[in-house]
Amino acid sequence: MNPTTVLTEINTVQAAFNILGALQLTAFLWPQQAQVQDGAYFDFIVVGAGSAGSVIANRLTEIDDITVLLIEAGGDPPIEAVVPALFLYTKNSSVDWNYLSEDDGYTYQYHKQRRPEITRGKMLGGSSSLNFMAYTRGHYHDFDTWAEITDDETWNWDNVLPYFIKSESYVDPILLNTPHKYFHGTDGYLGVTRYYNKEAIDYFKAFAEKGDRTVLDANGATPLGYTESMFTIKDRVRQSTAQSFLNPIKNRKNLFVLKNTLVSKILIDENKNAIGVEAILEDGKIAQYRAKKEVIISGGAINSPQLLMLSGIGPKKHLKSKQIEIISDLPVGQNLQDHLGVVLIHTMGPPEPQKPLDPAEFPFTLLVGYTALNESQGYADYQTLNFILNEPKSLLQFCTFFYHFYDEICQQLHDAVVGRQYFFSGIYILSPESTGQILLKSKDPREYPLIYTGYFSNEIDIKNHVEYIKDFVQVEHSKFFRKVNAELIVPKFCGCGERDDSDEFWKCYAICMMVQGYHFSGSCSMGTVVDSRLKVFGVQRLRVADASVMPKVTSANTNAPTIMIGEKVSDMIKEDHFLLFK
Numbered sequence: 001m002n003p004t005t006v007l008t009e010i011n012t013v014q015a016a017f018n019i020l021g022a023l024q025l026t027a028f029l030w031p032q033q034a035q036v037q038d039g040a041y042f043d044f045i046v047v048g049a050g051s052a053g054s055v056i057a058n059r060l061t062e063i064d065d066i067t068v069l070l071i072e073a074g075g076d077p078p079i080e081a082v083v084p085a086l087f088l089y090t091k092n093s094s095v096d097w098n099y100l101s102e103d104d105g106y107t108y109q110y111h112k113q114r115r116p117e118i119t120r121g122k123m124l125g126g127s128s129s130l131n132f133m134a135y136t137r138g139h140y141h142d143f144d145t146w147a148e149i150t151d152d153e154t155w156n157w158d159n160v161l162p163y164f165i166k167s168e169s170y171v172d173p174i175l176l177n178t179p180h181k182y183f184h185g186t187d188g189y190l191g192v193t194r195y196y197n198k199e200a201i202d203y204f205k206a207f208a209e210k211g212d213r214t215v216l217d218a219n220g221a222t223p224l225g226y227t228e229s230m231f232t233i234k235d236r237v238r239q240s241t242a243q244s245f246l247n248p249i250k251n252r253k254n255l256f257v258l259k260n261t262l263v264s265k266i267l268i269d270e271n272k273n274a275i276g277v278e279a280i281l282e283d284g285k286i287a288q289y290r291a292k293k294e295v296i297i298s299g300g301a302i303n304s305p306q307l308l309m310l311s312g313i314g315p316k317k318h319l320k321s322k323q324i325e326i327i328s329d330l331p332v333g334q335n336l337q338d339h340l341g342v343v344l345i346h347t348m349g350p351p352e353p354q355k356p357l358d359p360a361e362f363p364f365t366l367l368v369g370y371t372a373l374n375e376s377q378g379y380a381d382y383q384t385l386n387f388i389l390n391e392p393k394s395l396l397q398f399c400t401f402f403y404h405f406y407d408e409i410c411q412q413l414h415d416a417v418v419g420r421q422y423f424f425s426g427i428y429i430l431s432p433e434s435t436g437q438i439l440l441k442s443k444d445p446r447e448y449p450l451i452y453t454g455y456f457s458n459e460i461d462i463k464n465h466v467e468y469i470k471d472f473v474q475v476e477h478s479k480f481f482r483k484v485n486a487e488l489i490v491p492k493f494c495g496c497g498e499r500d501d502s503d504e505f506w507k508c509y510a511i512c513m514m515v516q517g518y519h520f521s522g523s524c525s526m527g528t529v530v531d532s533r534l535k536v537f538g539v540q541r542l543r544v545a546d547a548s549v550m551p552k553v554t555s556a557n558t559n560a561p562t563i564m565i566g567e568k569v570s571d572m573i574k575e576d577h578f579l580l581f582k
């Protein structure tokens with residue numbers, strides 16, 4: 001098997017799903033297309049039905065006499081976005097925005113395109129409809145830092161925890177019989193579960209020897225250590241926010257969902273009030289919709305800054321260069337953050353007999369680790385996501401299709417794991433100092449913005465990453481790793497020479513084997529672009545609510561905290577409009 005055969009196979013399956021998609025087999029799950037007139041008025045307009053937008057649309061329409069127009073550029077999630085084990089096939093498909101970031105001549109030079117492809121969901125549920133479904137919240141320290149940055153203690157851990165709990169419908173009975181239950185909700189919309197795989201035990205023991213505790217739940221009281229991942233999966237279905245927050249309310253009379261509609265501009269009057277939006281409809285016609293109370297932008301960390309800038313909210317000099325009239329001069333698009341990762345693959349013992357693949361479950365055992373180099377710090381420096389894999393094809397699928405490494409790298413890795421179990425690890429930096437930016441390419445809303453990831457642009461990040469990798473590979477000294485002759489495969493194509501564990505070697509390795517974390521955030525940051533109630537500075541009746549408002553990316557995957565933001569801003573909006581107790 002080689003990268004070309006795997007790519008051909010994936011493309012064939014995707015083509016089959018495309019044909020299946022035309023049958024609209026999942027259409028019954030989702031809200032129907034609203035019939036709304038050009039110029040129609042609503043109380044609130046929410047732009048983007050992703051992780052945050054779907055939550056906001058749900059919570060605001062809990063009030064019967066409030067009308068909400070939810071506008072989404074994509075359409076219904078197809079079957080691949082519903083059945084958990086099919087997540088791979090959503091990438092590079094029609095439900096992916098398929099962005100390509102700019103080539104900075106430094107990052108991703110060992111990947112075929114020499115720049116990261118930026119996958120983002122373009123459908124109801126947004127990126128929650130195509131993500132890897134790991135449910136992680138981040139550390140108390142993250143939210144306490146947000147509270148400090150914004151000088152608003154409602155963002156500290158104690159005050160955001162109730163919103164994580166409110167959104168959640170946790171279903172694993174084992175954990176619910178322990179004190180960890182106090183950190184989880186069982187009455188919310190978002191189904192969350194956890195698996196317990198026997199094959200994880202040897203690995204937990206190995207990390208424990210290295211000094212990393214085994215914990216039942218890293219999302220609450222025990223945030224440092226290794227655990228099996230929780231997943232946004234329930235009743236054998238992916239819990240995208242389309243499934244969890246829109247499906248149950250699809251027949252609400254006060255919710256109007258316009259799909260396949262791209263919002264091209266926020267309408268702002270002469271007194272700097274947001275009064276509605278302009279949108280490009282499915283048939284290419286332009287329409288305007290009016291908001292009596294507020295417009296809420298939830299387009300995600302790439303699109304929200306683009307839309308603000310197209311509407312005159314952004315860095316003055318940049319907007320001027322695009323002949324866009326300035327409404328508010330703000331650092332929109334700056335401070336873009338992500339968790340950069342580095343891939344390490346260890347060959348292990350003989351492959352374990354596999355249970356038959358159940359498409360309705362997450363297909364692999366996934367261990368998540370949080371490690372602080374100095375444990376007294378209390379919060380992790382790096383996160384590891386580790387798949388225990390038993391057959392070589394998955395490696396090629398990730399390597400060549402998902403991450404687009406050069407064929408030479410994928411082929412060597414593949415050949416090394418034939419006939420072996422292997423441990424596929426990503427080591428992610430949790431508090432990067434490097435930031436990127438989003439700029440407009442043109443005034444055309446259909447033209448994709450320029451994305452500069454900024455990975456490793458701050459030298460300190462690569463220096464730290466080397467330390468994290470050196471710490472992680474200490475697990476090779478554990479009894480289990482030694483017993484199975486675990487061996488790290490170093491791709492020759494990287495040109496780093498023989499492994500000698502020097503800083504120079506690991507720096508070379510990290511630059512070669514880097515992968516994005518898909519956790520873009522920070523580009524409409526609290527404190528600089530929006531205030532702590534997520535209102536855009538210098539414009540009234542306009543908020544941004546999605547991952548872009550995080551002033552510092554959380555130290556874990558970003559879906560759950562984005563849903564939390566959706567829950568919290570819904571209450572803030574209700575408060576501001578005296579709707580909280582209606």
Ligand SMILES: Cc1cc2nc3c(=O)[nH]c(=O)nc-3n(C[C@H](O)[C@H](O)[C@H](O)COP(=O)(O)OP(=O)(O)OC[C@H]3O[C@@H](n4cnc5c(N)ncnc54)[C@H](O)[C@@H]3O)c2cc1C
Nearest residue numbers: 048050051052073126127131132133134263300547557559
């Ligand atoms: C491949 C991948 C894997 C990931 N894995 C995980 C994981 O395992 N666990 C985890 O916690 N996180 C994961 N994440 C990250 C997480 O899913 C995102 O951080 C989160 O979904 C972001 O939510 P959001 O609301 O900011 O944006 P999105 O969910 O992306 O929502 C934005 C929505 O707005 C729509 N939109 C944008 N512009 C417009 C416009 N102009 N008009 C109309 N609609 C518009 C988009 O189509 C989209 O539906 C992953 C992300 C990716 C891409």
